[in-house]
């Protein structure tokens with residue numbers, strides 16, 4: 001028998017709080033061709049006069065957790081996200097001052113920081129002056145990988161990386177796809193494209209008699225080409241972007257014969273702010289973590305064999 005179920009013993013509600021945890025909000029601020037992004041994970045915990053909902057089930061004092069999530073999105077539009085602290089202060093003040101039953105609001109925020117990917121040019125005719133600045137790589141370095149196999153006479157070197165997270169806040173579309181009776185996806189003419197890159201690339205070098213590639217330079221250059229191809233591709237699908245990243249590596253790095261990518265499509269959905277009388281001009285997004293599209297392909301130098309395993313987790 002547990003303590004609380006002993007006959008005659010009074011039962012009391014102790015500390016309690018509620019709210020929506022981990023609302024993933026991405027705010028894009030457009031200053032001409034220069035975009036700024038704020039990427040937050042916001043958790044709201046409210047407490048106050050909440051005895052009744054626990055004791056009797058009366059929801060009379062309960063602001064739904066769904067509403068707290070909507071408030072996060074609406075405030076991202078209305079007040080912007082200057083800093084996590086400022087945003088949290090706005091939210092906490094709002095819940096405590098607008099809801100009589102709520103005495104305390106605790107807002108926890110994780111912020112994911114992004115660096116800009118500087119592109120080499122802005123495309124034909126731009127002269128580089130109004131260079132697009134809408135491409136970002138998430139801070140915190142990726143993990144670099146290497147696999148070396150030697151059978152006594154020949155070498156196989158496969159290098160790679162994982163957890164290199166990148167985002168384009170524009171220059172991505174997805175439309176013209178097959179539609180069957182289960183298709184509900186609206187066509188997109190200006191969407192966020194984001195992925196966490198996992199890649200492996202295989203070197204042509206296999207013989208001690210041949211000069212070895214410079215591994216450090218090669219890694220840095222592959223990474224640079226991959227990021228620049230991501231940033232500079234006007235994309236109609238993640239598949240197309242993947243191919244461009246691979247092709248750019250093969251074209252520019254003679255030491256590499258094969259590249260394979262596994263790219264989760266990290267979907268960002270525009271939040272419908274119309275119910276709150278707000279217009280969402282491609283500014284406020286819900287960053288979904290799952291499910292995700294998973295786009296995988298190998299890009300090969302013409303005439304070379306495909307040897308990197310299909311499933312990169314096996315390498």
Ligand SMILES: O=c1[nH]c(=O)c2[nH]c(=O)[nH]c2[nH]1
Nearest residue numbers: 174185236237238239265293
């Ligand atoms: O770039 C994309 N490729 C797809 O194959 C696909 N499918 C989907 O639903 N969204 C996307 N986006």
